[in-house]
Amino acid sequence: MVNGKRYIVMKKYLLCVIVTILFVACDSTNDLGTPFTKGQEVTLTAVIGEQQPQMLPGMQRVSGVDAREKINLVWDNGDKILVKVDDHPAEFTLSGGAGTGEGTFTGIMPADGNSFHVEYPINYSDDVLKVQQYVPNGFGKGLMKMSTNQAGTMDNGFTLSADKALLGLQLTGNREIGKIVLSRNNAEGKAGDESYTLLCPNVVLTAEPTLFYIVVLPGTWANGFTVEVIANDNSVV
Numbered sequence: 001m002v003n004g005k006r007y008i009v010m011k012k013y014l015l016c017v018i019v020t021i022l023f024v025a026c027d028s029t030n031d032l033g034t035p036f037t038k039g040q041e042v043t044l045t046a047v048i049g050e051q052q053p054q055m056l057p058g059m060q061r062v063s064g065v066d067a068r069e070k071i072n073l074v075w076d077n078g079d080k081i082l083v084k085v086d087d088h089p090a091e092f093t094l095s096g097g098a099g100t101g102e103g104t105f106t107g108i109m110p111a112d113g114n115s116f117h118v119e120y121p122i123n124y125s126d127d128v129l130k131v132q133q134y135v136p137n138g139f140g141k142g143l144m145k146m147s148t149n150q151a152g153t154m155d156n157g158f159t160l161s162a163d164k165a166l167l168g169l170q171l172t173g174n175r176e177i178g179k180i181v182l183s184r185n186n187a188e189g190k191a192g193d194e195s196y197t198l199l200c201p202n203v204v205l206t207a208e209p210t211l212f213y214i215v216v217l218p219g220t221w222a223n224g225f226t227v228e229v230i231a232n233d234n235s236v237v
Contacts, residue, residue, distance in 0.1 A: 035114040043106045044092060045157030046081060046118065048073040048146065071138055071213075075103035082122040085111040091122060102157070115151045120160055129164070129215055134200040139166065139213040165218040171229065173205035178232040182214055184221050191226035201232070 036042060079094040092107030109116075121142045128143055146160035169180065179199050186193035198214050229237040 035112070036109045038109060038111050040109045041106065042092075042109055043095065043104050044081075044083070044118070045102060045104050046075075046120070047102045047157055047159040048075070048141075072101065073141055073144075074099055074101055076141075079103065079105075079120075080122050081105050082119040083107060083109070084117040084119070085109060085113040085115075115149065117147065117149050118158070118160065119145070119147045121145070126217065129196060129217065131197045131199065132214060134198055134203060134212065137211050139215055143215040163218075165216050167214045167216055169212040169214070169227065170209040171205055171212065172207055172209050173229075173237065174207075175231060175237050176202065176204045177229055177237060178234070179230050180212060180214070181228045181230065182216070183226045183228070185223040185225055187223060189223050191228075193223075205237075 075094055075097055077094060077098045079098075081092050083090050083092050088110035090107050090110040092105035095104050095106040097103030124145045132143060133140060143164070144166070145163040147163055148158050148160050150158055167182065171177075171180075177200050179197055181195055181197050183191035183195040184193045185191055194217075196214050196216055198212060200212070203210065231237055
């Protein structure tokens with residue numbers, strides 16, 4: 001979670017609320033039954049459900065709209081998870097449940113064992129967080145690394161827990177914007193120590209709050225952070 005002092009650059013016609021989303025996972029050591037063997041075809045059930053944002057202390061509602069909007073994440077055709085047994089990885093592909101938060105993934109176990117580690121998405125790198133694309137009332141699922149550790153095989157499903165944090169902004173105004181830049185302040189309290197850019201081409205702010213979400217690395221930002229909203233002509237709103 002992002003904690004600590006908040007330092008926000010506010011501009012005319014701009015009002016923002018920062019929230020953080022907590023992803024709830026089941027026990028990371030659920031007993032899933034009997035051991036598995038190398039080469040065994042296994043179908044696993046992975047759940048990503050409705051997420052409830054939690055507002056940071058001191059934050060208020062904007063224009064009577066509750067910032068704690070729920071976000072539904074669903075599996076899509078072609079989604080894959082990475083299953084690791086010790087240091088042996090294997091890709092499992094979605095075989096059922098597209099369009100829902102509970103999907104089945106089928107693949108071949110890469111080694112003998114009675115426990116495994118699951119990650120989504122595969123081949124993840126934190127570099128994808130530097131520049132993100134605006135998704136109305138949501139965020140790109142592939143930006144949120146999720147994982148779990150399991151003991152046993154496929155007898156029960158599991159819920160993937162988020163390894164990243166999610167910041168939500170509610171903005172009001174009357175300007176078309178091009179991007180939002182969130183910067184963690186450095187030791188002197190100035191912006192630029194670490195930044196995230198959310199590209200928002202042709203998004204027009206109105207008197208009704210518009211929701212934006214940015215996936216960030218979790219941690220404590222002791223010197224606060226700065227938010228800049230930038231128009232398509234690179235002027236600061």
